[in-house]
Amino acid sequence: MEASIAAVTGELVSRFISFLMNKYHSLSHAQSEKVVDRLQHLLMRVSIVVEEADGRYITNSGMILQLKMLSDAMYRGHRTLDTLRYQTLQDSADSSSSSLHLSIPSKRSRTKTENDDKAMRLESEGALESLEIAVANMVEFVMLLGGCERMSRRPYDTYLYTNNFMFSRHAEKQKLLRFLLEHNDSRGDHAPAVLPIIGGGGVGKKALVAHVCGDEQVRSRFSSILHLNGDNLLAILDHGRTMFGMMLVVIEFASDVVDNDWGKFHSFLIRMSRGSKIIIISKLKRLARFGSVQPIFLSVLSYDELRYLFKTLAFGSVDPAEHPQLVQIADEFTRELHSVRGSLVEINVFTDALRRNHHAQFWRCILDKGMKMVKRNLSSYGLHPNKLIEQGRPVDITDLALHPLSLLPYTLKEESPSVTLGDLLADPSVRPEGDFTLIAWKSRIPPHRSYLHCVTSRAQDVHEGGALPARKRRGLPI
Numbered sequence: 001m002e003a004s005i006a007a008v009t010g011e012l013v014s015r016f017i018s019f020l021m022n023k024y025h026s027l028s029h030a031q032s033e034k035v036v037d038r039l040q041h042l043l044m045r046v047s048i049v050v051e052e053a054d055g056r057y058i059t060n061s062g063m064i065l066q067l068k069m070l071s072d073a074m075y076r077g078h079r080t081l082d083t084l085r086y087q088t089l090q091d092s093a094d095s096s097s098s099s100l101h102l103s104i105p106s107k108r109s110r111t112k113t114e115n116d117d118k119a120m121r122l123e124s125e126g127a128l129e130s131l132e133i134a135v136a137n138m139v140e141f142v143m144l145l146g147g148c149e150r151m152s153r154r155p156y157d158t159y160l161y162t163n164n165f166m167f168s169r170h171a172e173k174q175k176l177l178r179f180l181l182e183h184n185d186s187r188g189d190h191a192p193a194v195l196p197i198i199g200g201g202g203v204g205k206k207a208l209v210a211h212v213c214g215d216e217q218v219r220s221r222f223s224s225i226l227h228l229n230g231d232n233l234l235a236i237l238d239h240g241r242t243m244f245g246m247m248l249v250v251i252e253f254a255s256d257v258v259d260n261d262w263g264k265f266h267s268f269l270i271r272m273s274r275g276s277k278i279i280i281i282s283k284l285k286r287l288a289r290f291g292s293v294q295p296i297f298l299s300v301l302s303y304d305e306l307r308y309l310f311k312t313l314a315f316g317s318v319d320p321a322e323h324p325q326l327v328q329i330a331d332e333f334t335r336e337l338h339s340v341r342g343s344l345v346e347i348n349v350f351t352d353a354l355r356r357n358h359h360a361q362f363w364r365c366i367l368d369k370g371m372k373m374v375k376r377n378l379s380s381y382g383l384h385p386n387k388l389i390e391q392g393r394p395v396d397i398t399d400l401a402l403h404p405l406s407l408l409p410y411t412l413k414e415e416s417p418s419v420t421l422g423d424l425l426a427d428p429s430v431r432p433e434g435d436f437t438l439i440a441w442k443s444r445i446p447p448h449r450s451y452l453h454c455v456t457s458r459a460q461d462v463h464e465g466g467a468l469p470a471r472k473r474r475g476l477p478i
Contacts (some may be wrong), residue, residue: 036084042135043077049138049145050074050170056148057181057217058174063148066141068171075168075304082311086324152216167309167344169208172296176212179293180248180277181221192249192269196280196291199298201390202343205281208298209250210446222248222277230257230282233265246275253282262290300341307334313351318358325360333367340374340384345451348441352422366425372399397455402428408454411437418452 053067179195199205212218213225223245228236230253249269269276280287288295301309311320311330320327337346353366376396377385385395394406401424417432420439424430440451 036081039077039081039084043074043081045135046070046074046077046138049142052142053145054170054173055151056145057151057177058145058148059178059182060144063141063144064171064174064178067174070138070141071168071170072302072304075302075308078308079304082320082327085321086327167204168301168305169204169298172208172298173212175296176208176279177215177218180212180218183275190270190274191266191292192276192278194266194278194280194290194292196282196288196295197298198282198285198288198295200283200300200341200343202345203298203300204344205298206252206447206449207344207443207445209279209281213248213250214446218248222246224248225250228252230254233257233261236265237268246277248277248279250279250281253280253284253287256284256286266290300338300343303334303338306338306342306347307331310334310337310347310351313348314354315358316355323358323360326358326363329360329363329367330354333370336367336371336374340386343386345441346386348443349421350425352420352441353425356422356426362426369399369425373397400425400428401431403431403457405431405455405457407438408456410454411452 050067050071053063053070058064058067176195176197179193197205197209219225225248226236228249228251230251233251236249247269266278269278280290300306307330310333311327314330314333315323315326320330333350336342337350350366350370354363357363373396374384376399377383377388380396381388381393383391383393388395389407389409392409394408397405397407400421416435416437418437418439419430419432421441424438435454435456438453438455440453442448442450
């Protein structure tokens with residue numbers, strides 16, 4: 001039911017955005033400015049509600065669903081607002097491009113013409129009024145929100161909407177909080193409730209759990225929060241005498257676990273501490289079978305979410321309205337990353353480099369480097385660099401560093417020279433001599449994970465296309 005409602009809502013929002021775009025082209029400049037101003041005002045109202053909801057404990061499943069709809073509409077609205085603002089510049093760029101290729105009309109031009117022919121000839125005022133009615137329907141949600149307990153804010157939380165933040169995941173955060181704070185039914189053998197959180201690499205599973213576990217009510221509810229590795233699941237049995245009270249156990253699984261071992265672990269917690277809860281973190285969907293409640297599935301960010309996050313991180317404190325060309329290049333980055341289901345690590349890697357220099361030529365250079373690297377690896381190995389890393393194979397990063405280099409899925413010793421990928425992208429001359437450790441990214445929020453790789457200039461030794469032995473701790477794709 002939730003999926004059906006969300007799909008219908010998404011379709012209605014998409015239709016409104018398409019309609020607004022078609023009408024925008026038929027308006028005068030003064031009318032266009034009015035459309036932008038009113039849309040910006042409505043988005044501000046929605047953003048206020050989403051931020052307020054994110055600071056309260058929401059236990060009603062219907063309200064959580066409505067929060068997700070509001071946040072999705074907010075990110076779509078921001079994309080539409082930017083598109084309306086910079087459409088004139090985009091049209092100018094398309095015209096210049098077409099003048100150089102008169103014999104081959106662009107696909108974008110054909111599509112735009114078809115859309116213009118089918119565009120509805122209604123007044124834009126009516127469209128905006130429809131959106132205002134939708135915003136007015138938030139009144140009931142806001143009234144119910146007033147009855148939800150407010151979270152205590154720590155100094156860290158002031159960064160949630162600026163720089164060091166856990167982006168989006170508003171509904172997922174509320175679901176996890178509800179699971180941890182609700183009381184178990186006092187029935188049966190008082191088995192601990194189990195919540196699986198399933199998602200691909202780099203989507204923010206551990207960041208979500210770390211953020212929620214930092215909540216004051218969560219920390220006060222459990223006597224201890226244990227973080228376990230699924231490979232050593234039964235090691236907890238040796239520490240039973242030192243464990244007491246209600247525990248929250250967070251287990252990260254890199255591979256499946258046999259049912260018998262899980263049964264022993266689960267039985268141990270039943271005997272040790274009534275009221276304890278378990279969170280499973282994994283990429284493997286089959287581990288959802290151990291859950292006692294509906295799993296939380298974390299997918300990659302939607303296009304609109306990814307675009308909003310990328311632009312926010314890339315521009316930092318700089319006003320994007322002052323750099324329309326950079327907004328267009330940011331859109332190109334977003335399309336490329338979204339097409340390959342880019343992770344949060346990749347987003348942060350590129351935005352870290354872009355934030356250092358807000359010049360169009362620099363941004364274009366970084367984008368070209370990334371696209372050339374992808375093409376080189378697809379040509380040589382037939383796979384995207386992300387897939388090569390996942391399979392334990394080397395990645396050719398010559399285009400990023402302007403020097404024959406290979407990135408390997410393991411790390412060197414701690415005393416080896418190191419450089420961040422952001423520094424290398426911005427200035428290839430910082431490359432250390434010989435083998436070195438490449439710091440793809442260091443997370444600024446808990447669990448503050450570092451993503452490290454070995455880089456070697458001995459490309460001929462590793463470009464055989466085969467998997468490499470795991471010499472050290474395995475890295476993650478950039």
